[in-house]
Amino acid sequence: MKPLRRPTREVKVGTVGVGGTNPIRLQSMTTTDTMNTEATVAQVLRLAEVGCEIARITAPTALDARNLEAIKSSLIKKKCRIPLVADIHFRPDAAMVAADFVEKVRINPGNFVDGKAFKVREYTDEEYRDEIKRIEGKFTPLVLKLKKLKRALRIGTNHGSLSDRIMNRYGDTPEGMVESALEYARICEQNQFFDIIFSMKASNPKIMIAAYRLLVKRMTEENMNYPLHLGVTEAGDGPDGRIKSAVGIGSLLEDGIGDTIRVSLTEDPEFEIPVAKELARHYETLWKTHVDRTMDGQASFNTRRETEPVMSGPISIGGAAPIRIVSSLMLQENSADSLMALMENRFKKEVPPEIIVLPFRGPSFATLYSSFRSQMESQTHRLSYWISCSAENIDATLPPADAYVVHFQNHLTEGQLAAAVQLCRQNSAGLVLASAKTEPLIQAIERLKNGRMTLLAWLDFPQETLSVHEARRFMLALKSFDEKIPLVLSVQTTTPSLPVASVLGSLICDGLGDAIQVASSGPSEENLDFAYNLLQACGSRITKTEFVSCPSCGRTLFDLQSTTERIKAKTGHLKGVKIAIMGCIVNGPGEMADADFGYVGGGPGKINLYVGKTCVEKSIPSEIADEKLIELIKSHGKWADPLVHQTVGRHSEGEVCI
Numbered sequence: 001m002k003p004l005r006r007p008t009r010e011v012k013v014g015t016v017g018v019g020g021t022n023p024i025r026l027q028s029m030t031t032t033d034t035m036n037t038e039a040t041v042a043q044v045l046r047l048a049e050v051g052c053e054i055a056r057i058t059a060p061t062a063l064d065a066r067n068l069e070a071i072k073s074s075l076i077k078k079k080c081r082i083p084l085v086a087d088i089h090f091r092p093d094a095a096m097v098a099a100d101f102v103e104k105v106r107i108n109p110g111n112f113v114d115g116k117a118f119k120v121r122e123y124t125d126e127e128y129r130d131e132i133k134r135i136e137g138k139f140t141p142l143v144l145k146l147k148k149l150k151r152a153l154r155i156g157t158n159h160g161s162l163s164d165r166i167m168n169r170y171g172d173t174p175e176g177m178v179e180s181a182l183e184y185a186r187i188c189e190q191n192q193f194f195d196i197i198f199s200m201k202a203s204n205p206k207i208m209i210a211a212y213r214l215l216v217k218r219m220t221e222e223n224m225n226y227p228l229h230l231g232v233t234e235a236g237d238g239p240d241g242r243i244k245s246a247v248g249i250g251s252l253l254e255d256g257i258g259d260t261i262r263v264s265l266t267e268d269p270e271f272e273i274p275v276a277k278e279l280a281r282h283y284e285t286l287w288k289t290h291v292d293r294t295m296d297g298q299a300s301f302n303t304r305r306e307t308e309p310v311m312s313g314p315i316s317i318g319g320a321a322p323i324r325i326v327s328s329l330m331l332q333e334n335s336a337d338s339l340m341a342l343m344e345n346r347f348k349k350e351v352p353p354e355i356i357v358l359p360f361r362g363p364s365f366a367t368l369y370s371s372f373r374s375q376m377e378s379q380t381h382r383l384s385y386w387i388s389c390s391a392e393n394i395d396a397t398l399p400p401a402d403a404y405v406v407h408f409q410n411h412l413t414e415g416q417l418a419a420a421v422q423l424c425r426q427n428s429a430g431l432v433l434a435s436a437k438t439e440p441l442i443q444a445i446e447r448l449k450n451g452r453m454t455l456l457a458w459l460d461f462p463q464e465t466l467s468v469h470e471a472r473r474f475m476l477a478l479k480s481f482d483e484k485i486p487l488v489l490s491v492q493t494t495t496p497s498l499p500v501a502s503v504l505g506s507l508i509c510d511g512l513g514d515a516i517q518v519a520s521s522g523p524s525e526e527n528l529d530f531a532y533n534l535l536q537a538c539g540s541r542i543t544k545t546e547f548v549s550c551p552s553c554g555r556t557l558f559d560l561q562s563t564t565e566r567i568k569a570k571t572g573h574l575k576g577v578k579i580a581i582m583g584c585i586v587n588g589p590g591e592m593a594d595a596d597f598g599y600v601g602g603g604p605g606k607i608n609l610y611v612g613k614t615c616v617e618k619s620i621p622s623e624i625a626d627e628k629l630i631e632l633i634k635s636h637g638k639w640a641d642p643l644v645h646q647t648v649g650r651h652s653e654g655e656v657c658i
Helices: 037-049 062-077 092-098 125-149 164-170 174-190 205-221 238-253 269-286 336-348 365-377 414-426 438-448 468-480 498-509 524-537 560-571 622-635
Strands: 011-013 016-018 025-029 054-058 084-088 104-107 152-158 196-201 260-262 310-312 315-317 324-328 355-359 384-390 403-407 430-435 455-462 487-493 515-520 546-549 578-582 597-603 606-611 614-621
Touching (some): 011 152, 025 269, 037 054, 037 062, 054 062, 062 084, 084 092, 092 104, 104 125, 125 152, 125 164, 174 196, 174 205, 196 205, 238 269, 238 498, 355 365, 403 414, 403 455, 414 438, 430 487, 438 468, 468 498, 498 515, 498 524, 515 524, 546 560, 560 578, 560 622, 597 622, 614 622
Parallel strands (some): 025 054, 054 084, 084 104, 104 152, 152 196, 324 515, 355 384, 384 403, 403 430, 430 455, 455 487, 487 515, 546 578
Antiparallel strands (some): 310 315
16 A cells, blocks of 8 residues: 655745645636736736636747746735746747746747647658757757756646657657657756656647656656646636546546646636646545555556447447446436426436436335336437345335346345346346445456346445545456456536546546446436536547637637637537637647647637648638638538427437437
């Protein structure tokens, strides 16, 4: 047993220690024009007031970098000594100026020296070494200055802005992201400069998670122990942006990886800090425990865990089927009609459950269940119906269901197991073995693995015992005896929260789980929304328009918040279409790697439109850019007119007809 947190060296950013035994540090970035001293100072003060510990300001030119002196001076006069970070892209000269006035400089190794022309070129080993020497010549002066002034450096790789050199040798991969950063770190170490912090940001949480994990592995191999700054870049806004950030950041914090975090939302920056606080608070508490992590390294699946698909009524679970959504409903006297109305409302919102779990509640249950199911079947035949009960209360008179969920804790007796099997066989139903404890669950599965019946496992996570590690050990145990039964992941919580998104998201991104349930005491529709948003954030199931939008900064060429809201209002009904909204070209083309369409600032009042990474229209006046985007979507056959009237009806498996 060992502490959960990954040990790192401490790096001082002014008076704020990052890494080592310090708490998770909270960061954000200003969205103002850096030359507007008053507005930038006011925004930094608001950030400090809500708990931001390190503030980043963009410095697109040496002139902007020079104005950091005025910003710093004004903050000190207002008794605010929050450490500042200069954000540098393309301009080594701006970095050299900024180092005089800030506590940390962030450079992007993808564009600090290299340009971005999307050129294809094969490098010999000698040519590649010559390129590294060229970087060393341009980068070393900054390293020596930072060392002399006792400043910190963040080497911040972005998936969206890898250099042509890296792209040609490593491709658009986590390996390329890691090598891009390490090339610069080695130059730092050659000059005995060690005040380095790394970041590996991407808008896709799976890529971001893979890059950080690989970086940790490579640092271990090269005897490095630098702190890590975590963030999902271009996460978006609202619940989607928060959940996507929780999936990426939380998945790494689950493994003790991460020392400082920034939640990148397309909102005013002070709204990022409460989200970061919630994540930091949860994981600092978790890190105080000791966890057996000896098998974790074997438990990361590069692809979705292989399972044998099973049919449960009209629903296929496991195999190549999409991850299913489970919802529990409580049947009570006179409740069938009200539940029916609730279900209809869910279908109209396009966030329906696919598996309905109805807890057994005594003698009147059969009548209520029969009434509810007959009413529902008049509307849709796409639902799978499960009845749940405790192992102690298995009732042979339970009405027919597609599966029976048997909950138990410490042990499933031979009598209970026999009763469960008999109930399932007499109704031609599947058996779902459910427990919050993995050892007895594994034992029960082993006893039934050759029983020739439809079998699923259900891991129940109460809020206070959320554990990625427990689920990984369970998966490894199943793998050890080649058991490929589908798995349901269920979290019992008071409210759908960011830690819940972290735990479920981490497992889903690692390929674990064939169905999920978020069960809270709040409105069940909120639980369903949360579950679908979570799957979308993980890239596992796309059920609505996907928006990738950057959080804005001083480089942004239009108002990102209002633009994002406007484009969402016009295109948000396009199910399965991915649209990127970027303020400038720093990360735009790269982060749109898996987006269908891109809307990118190309100059003051000008917009460039992309299809994937390809710019198809340049310098469109912003007044007509929205309509041009819609025309572009239509020309690629991905447009559908918004529906005004909605009715519930039957549709193909896994979809809803409205």
